[in-house]
Amino acid sequence: MSLIGHREEISAFREALDSGRIHHGWLLAGPQGVGKARFALAAATRMLAEAAGPPVSLPGLDVPTTHPIANYVTQGSHPDLKILARLPKDKSEELARSISIDQVRSLQSMFATTPSFSQRRVVIIDAIDDLERPAANALLKNLEEPPAGTIFLLVSHAPGRLLPTIRSRCRLLRFGRLSDSEMARAIAEADPELPTAEVDALVAVGEGSPGRALGFAGLDIAALDATMDALASKGDPTNALRSDLARKLGLKAAQPRYEAFLERVPARIAAEAKRRHGQAGTDAIALWEQARAIGDSAVRLSLDPQTTVFELGTLLTRLAA
Incomplete structure (x- = not known):
C-alpha cells in the first residue's frame, strides 16, 4: 500500500x-x-x-x-x-x-x-x-x-x-494536512476518471484532506462555489440567484449537492471573516454562527430544503452589504 x-x-x-x-x-x-x-x-x-x-x-x-x-x-x-x-x-x-x-x-x-x-x-x-x-x-x-x-x-x-x-x-x-500537490495525487489515485478541472476544484475545497475532498466528487462543487462567491460579492437584489439555487438544490435528486451546500456556506463565510477586521469581522463571525446552526440542524430536523437554501443564501448576501 x-x-x-x-x-x-x-x-x-x-x-x-x-x-x-x-x-x-x-x-x-x-x-x-x-x-x-x-x-x-x-x-x-x-x-x-x-x-x-x-x-x-x-x-x-x-x-x-x-x-x-x-x-x-x-x-x-x-x-x-x-x-x-x-x-x-x-x-x-x-x-x-x-x-x-x-x-x-x-x-x-x-x-x-x-x-x-x-x-x-x-x-x-x-x-x-x-x-x-x-x-x-x-x-x-x-x-x-x-x-x-x-x-x-x-x-x-x-x-x-x-x-x-x-x-x-x-x-x-x-498528522497534518496534505499539500496541494499531494492532494491532487491522492484524489487522482482514488478516482482516475475525474477530469483535471474537477481535481483542481476538489483540491481547493478539500482543505488538505483527501477524504473531505472526495466527499464532494461529482457534485460540480466549482459551480456551487462560484454561485456562493457571486452572492457574497454582489448580493442578490432581485432574489433571482437565490430562488434559482433554492429550486435546483430543493429537488430530491439533488440531496447530496444540497448537503454539500450546507457544509460549504459556513466555510465560505468563515474564510471571509478571517479577512475582515473590526466591526466587519465581528459581523461576519455572527453570520458564520447563524450559517453553522442552520447547516447543523437542516438534515437532522428535516427542514425544507428550498427555504433553507434561500436563508443560507441570504446570509451570504449580507457579506456583500
Whole structure:
C-alpha cells in the first residue's frame, strides 16, 4: 500500500520499528480524512510482514503486493490483525453511533491464543473517538497490560476528547494536512476518471484532506462555489440567484449537492471573516454562527430544503452589504 505525504510520520514510526523497542500503543491524531487510517493499515501490514517474512526491502511502510502477508491483509483474512470500526446497524448502510463494548471484548478471543504467523499482532481502532465509554474503559485494561507482541494503532480525529488515561499510555503521532500537490495525487489515485478541472476544484475545497475532498466528487462543487462567491460579492437584489439555487438544490435528486451546500456556506463565510477586521469581522463571525446552526440542524430536523437554501443564501448576501 502506497502512502501519500506524511513523510515525517512514516520516518518516526519506521525509526521506532527499526529500534526493536516499538511502543505498544500509538495514537494517530489529526484532521479527519488526511490518511490516518490508511497509515495504520500500511503500518500494520509492514509490521506483520517483517515479523512473518520473507524480508521486505522496500522503503518506509511499503510492502510488495505479492507478499503473502499483504495478500492476507488485502483479503481481510489475516488472523493476527483485528480492525474495530462502527458496524452497520439493522442490516442497513447506516452505521452505529459508536464502537460497542462487545466489539472491544471480542479482542480477548484473539489474545487467548498464540499468533498464527509470527509473534506479532496488531489491533487498529478507527476511530477511537467512536468508542462508547464502557468500551473505552475495557480497552484501557488492554493498554495497561498489553498482550505480548501486540501493537495498538488508535486513529483519532479529536484526541483531546479521549480519556486522559488512554492518551497517557500511547505514543502520539500527529498528522497534518496534505499539500496541494499531494492532494491532487491522492484524489487522482482514488478516482482516475475525474477530469483535471474537477481535481483542481476538489483540491481547493478539500482543505488538505483527501477524504473531505472526495466527499464532494461529482457534485460540480466549482459551480456551487462560484454561485456562493457571486452572492457574497454582489448580493442578490432581485432574489433571482437565490430562488434559482433554492429550486435546483430543493429537488430530491439533488440531496447530496444540497448537503454539500450546507457544509460549504459556513466555510465560505468563515474564510471571509478571517479577512475582515473590526466591526466587519465581528459581523461576519455572527453570520458564520447563524450559517453553522442552520447547516447543523437542516438534515437532522428535516427542514425544507428550498427555504433553507434561500436563508443560507441570504446570509451570504449580507457579506456583500
